[in-house]
Amino acid sequence: MKRYRVMTMLVLMLAGALLAVVPAARAADTKAELKARMAQRLPQLNALKARGVVSENDAGLLTAAGTATDADKAVVETENKDRRAVYAAIAAKNGATPEAVGARRARKIAESAVSGNKK
Secondary structure (H helix, E strand, C coil): CHHHHHHHHHHHHHHHHHHHHCCCCECCECHHHHHHHHHHHHHHHHHHHHCCCEEECCCCCEEECCCCCHHHHHHHHHHHHHHHHHHHHHHHHHCCCHHHHHHHHHHHHHHHCCCCCCC
16 A cells, blocks of 8 residues: 555656646646646556556656556556656756656656565
8 A cells, every 4th residue: 555655646746746847748738737637547557556567667657568458558658658748848947858857757766666666
């Protein structure tokens, strides 16, 4: 249960950072829309992680296991698309690359994970 609280906290922090830095990820996606979508997906992502179907990678993105269904993979793809938009906005604001932002985020997730759940 602690792992889910940590993941919930991390996703909400990421979503909060999103509000501060995403001026216009895409014209149709406002900061609030991205935050809402990511928060709405969180319980589903937590369930997929608990089942071992989804894990975090060292780029700050999600990876679907071979047992993932097409629906599971669609959730992962959608989450990764939004994460990339957030990372790009943070990178633009801070003069970094989206890849560096994602890698930094992955390290923070790993540091906060319960022992044995580094991904």
